[in-house]
Structures are given as structure tokens and as C-alpha cells.
Amino acid sequence: MKTRYDLLSPEVKANPYPTYAEMRHHSPVCQVDPGGMWAVSRYADVMRVLKDPGLFSSRGFGVATNPPWLGGNPFSESMLAMDPPEHGRLRTLITRAFGRAAMERLEPRVRAFAARAVAELPLGAPVDVMAPYALRIPAFVIGDMLGVDPALHVRLKRWADLITGGVTTVRPEEEERKQLARDAVAELKGAFGELLEKRRQAPGEDLLSELLRARVEGEALTPSELMAFCALLLVGGIETAVNMLAVSLVVLLEQPALWTRLREDRSAIPAFIEEVLRYEPPVQAAPRLTTAEVELGGVRLPAGTPLLVLLGSACHDEAQFPQADRFDMDRPGPQNLPFGHGIHFCLGAQLARMEGRLALEALLDRCARLERGPEPVRWHRTLVVRGPASLPVVLHPAGGP
Numbered sequence: 483m484k485t486r487y488d489l490l491s492p493e494v495k496a497n498p499y500p501t502y503a504e505m506r507h508h509s510p511v512c513q514v515d516p517g518g519m520w521a522v523s524r525y526a527d528v529m530r531v532l533k534d535p536g537l538f539s540s541r542g543f544g545v546a547t548n549p550p551w552l553g554g555n556p557f558s559e560s561m562l563a564m565d566p567p568e569h570g571r572l573r574t575l576i577t578r579a580f581g582r583a584a585m586e587r588l589e590p591r592v593r594a595f596a597a598r599a600v601a602e603l604p605l606g607a608p609v610d611v612m613a614p615y616a617l618r619i620p621a622f623v624i625g626d627m628l629g630v631d632p633a634l635h636v637r638l639k640r641w642a643d644l645i646t647g648g649v650t651t652v653r654p655e656e657e658e659r660k661q662l663a664r665d666a667v668a669e670l671k672g673a674f675g676e677l678l679e680k681r682r683q684a685p686g687e688d689l690l691s692e693l694l695r696a697r698v699e700g701e702a703l704t705p706s707e708l709m710a711f712c713a714l715l716l717v718g719g720i721e722t723a724v725n726m727l728a729v730s731l732v733v734l735l736e737q738p739a740l741w742t743r744l745r746e747d748r749s750a751i752p753a754f755i756e757e758v759l760r761y762e763p764p765v766q767a768a769p770r771l772t773t774a775e776v777e778l779g780g781v782r783l784p785a786g787t788p789l790l791v792l793l794g795s796a797c798h799d800e801a802q803f804p805q806a807d808r809f810d811m812d813r814p815g816p817q818n819l820p821f822g823h824g825i826h827f828c829l830g831a832q833l834a835r836m837e838g839r840l841a842l843e844a845l846l847d848r849c850a851r852l853e854r855g856p857e858p859v860r861w862h863r864t865l866v867v868r869g870p871a872s873l874p875v876v877l878h879p880a881g882g883p
């Protein structure tokens with residue numbers, strides 16, 4: 483048993499679940515590296531924290547993603563990093579954009595785009611599907627919702643990475659990486675500033691135009707509130723869904739019988755996606771900050787303690803999920819915890835599920851089989867998200883050998 487766990491060590495990056503199990507068993511609330519936040523690993527403690535935004539503030543996000551050297555980060559000012567009542571005021575505004583009617587309107591566009599992305603994948607030869615599949619589909623969806631020029635879609639993920647993991651994983655001596663993050667904030671602000679101005683002058687039916695029209699207690703959103711929304715949707719919508727799409731394929735590579743099952747029965751896809759999200763949660767952790775002294779998991783924490791709420795660990799807690807380390811798509815669902823809990827419950831949960839389903843359907847339509855590529859899967863992780871960095875596979879055409 484270790485005295486202090488490093489969540490970014492190579493072995494935890496490759497597979498965090500044995501470490502999480504050890505933490506749940508021996509030190510369910512403990513300080514971790516890098517940064518010294520207090521990790522909360524048991525399901526029951528995780529739920530307690532997420533249910534009580536008064537005692538466990540989301541300002542922890544701002545602290546983690548806006549260090550003094552960065553000079554400001556719109557993501558850190560988003561509603562994800564807010565507490566009631568400010569949080570509720572902004573959340574009400576954007577909820578409609580993710581409602582059932584909006585999803586029904588979006589579905590045919592996502593289906594067509596997923597089919598196009600899959601049609602352009604080479605068959606019968608090794609291909610790293612991260613960029614042309616796992617990243618391309620979510621970047622299109624969020625780009626389309628925000629009304630971003632498709633030429634910019636490839637840059638969206640880079641910005642999303644740099645203003646989150648690109649900030650939280652920088653060590654003090656890494657000046658070059660700090661500059662990259664500062665440049666990304668400036669580029670993102672420039673691009674969305676221009677886009678907002680265009681929509682102000684010629685409003686359309688996209689989400690930005692809707693946000694510009696929106697009024698909270700009679701007042702329009704301020705420029706920095708609008709920018710924070712753009713950054714939040716970018717990070718919330720891309721970083722996470724990319725990993726969900728990629729991990730779906732990792733599971734199918736590990737268990738080829740599931741590929742056959744899903745090809746024969748498309749109605750099983752939603753249950754498969756739910757279990758993928760529980761088995762490999764794309765969002766592994768959510769930061770919080772204690773607002774008063776509190777006892778948690780047998781540890782007394784003073785006010786102002788930064789916490790890292792380990793959703794990845796809670797989703798593998800045997801006390802909640804029998805045989806938690808086993809992939810079992812017939813588990814009772816839905817699995818909501820991968821999307822958080824309480825007032826910050828993911829606004830994009832239905833959208834993400836739809837993307838997961840349609841992307842996989844497109845692949846199952848075109849391919850008879852999926853095979854490992856010549857290189858192993860490499861994993862990346864930051865304190866918050868985890869997923870494959872590269873995913874080499876060989877796709878075999880339907881109707882082929």
C-alpha cells in the first residue's frame with residue numbers, strides 16, 4: 483500500500499482501477515499527487531459530496547484550471563465552476579438547448595455526419611481512429627450547435643485540451659507548455675469573440691444566437707458570461723464524448739462477441755453505451771472545495787480543502803456495483819453517475835448517449851469486423867478525463883472476408 487498516490491503516474495494512466503480499489507479499501511479520502519488535492523474514492527462519499535453543493539463548492543474547478551500564471555481562463559468562469567444561486571440562473575438559460583425537442587432536431591444531422599465520417603475511414607488496413615472517428619463526430623456536433631465554421635472544427639479539440647488538461651498537468655518548470663495554454667486561451671477568445679459579433683449582427687437559429695437573445699432577470703448575458711459558455715460547451719462536449727466513442731471500440735476489441743451481438747441487435751446499443759460509461763468513465767474526477775470544516779471518510783478536512791471526487795472509482799465500487807471490474811452490459815441501468823449527480827448533472831447526457839449510439843450504428847453498418855491494429859492502445863489522462871491517446875484498428879467491410 484502506498485502512502486501517497488500519483489494519479490498521473492504511468493501505471494495509473496494505463497489502468498487506474500487497481501489503484502482506486504486500494505484507495506477505497508485503505509484510504510478512501512486521501513491526498514494525491516500531483517497538486518495535493520484530497521481524493522474521494524468511495525461511491526457513498528462521492529454521492530454525499532455531489533449532493534451538497536453548499537458544503538462542497540464547485541469553485542474547485544476555477545482553482546484547478548486557472549493558476550496565476552495563466553492570466554484567466556473562460557472555462558474556469560463557466561457555470562460548471564459556480565454554486566447556487568448564480569449557477570441556477572445560468573443553467574436555466576441553456577437547458578432548453580439540450581431538451582428533447584432540440585435533440586430530435588439534431589438527430590438526423592448527427593446520423594448523417596456519423597455515416598459520412600465512417601464512410602471516409604479506410605477499410606482492410608490499420609487506421610488510428612482517434613482523429614477521423616472518435617474526435618471528428620463530437621467536434622462536428624458541438625461545432626454545428628454553436629454555428630462554428632467547419633474549417634475550425636479540428637481546432638476545437640486542441641483548445642478544449644489546452645484549457646483543461648493542458649493547464650492542470652503543467653509542472654512549475656514547464657514554461658513552453660504554459661505558453662501553449664496561454665496561446666490557446668487567446669485563440670479561443672479571438673475566434674468566439676468574432677463569431678459572437680457576427681451573430682449579434684446577423685442572428686440565426688444556432689445556440690450562440692439563442693444565448694445572445696437570452697435574458698436573465700431582464701438582463702442580457704455579459705461578454706465574459708457568453709465566452710465562458712462557449713468554453714464550457716467546447717470542453718464539456720468534446721473532451722468527454724471523444725473518450726466515450728474511443729472506449730466503446732476498446733471494449734469491442736477486447737470482447738469481439740459483443741460486436742456480433744450488437745450487429746445482430748441494434749436495440750442493445752444503448753445498454754452497451756451505458757456500461758461503457760460506467761466501465762471506463764470519460765470524466766474520471768470532478769474538483770470541489772470544502773466551504774467549512776467537515777468529516778469525510780473518517781478524515782477531518784478544514785474549510786478551503788481542494789477535493790478530487792473520483793467518479794472513475796465510484797463507478798467501480800463493489801459496494802454499489804457487484805463484480806464492478808467486469809464489463810456486463812446486462813446490468814440494470816441507466817448508469818447516471820458517469821454524468822455526475824445533483825445540480826451540475828451533465829446537461830449533455832442525452833446528446834452524448836445519442837452520439838455514442840449513432841456513431842456505433844454507422845460503424846456496425848459499414849463494417850463486419852473490428853480487429854486490433856499493429857500497435858498497442860495508448861492511454862492518456864489528466865486529473866479529470868481519461869481515454870485512449872491512439873487507437874489503431876483494422877476495420878473489415880461488411881460483406882467482405
Ligand code: HEM
Nearest residue numbers: 561562718719722723726765768821822826828829830834
Ligand atoms: C460521454 C460524454 C459526457 C460525459 C461522461 C460527461 C460528464 C459530465 C459530468 C461528470 C459533469 C458534472 C461535473 C461536476 O459535477 O462537476 C458534466 C457537466 C456538464 N456537461 Fe457533460 N459529459 C459528457 C458530454 C457532454 C456533452 C456532449 C455536452 C454538451 C455539448 C456536455 C455539457 C455539460 C455541461 C454544460 C455541464 C455543466 C452542467 C452544470 O454545471 O450545471 N457534456 N458532464
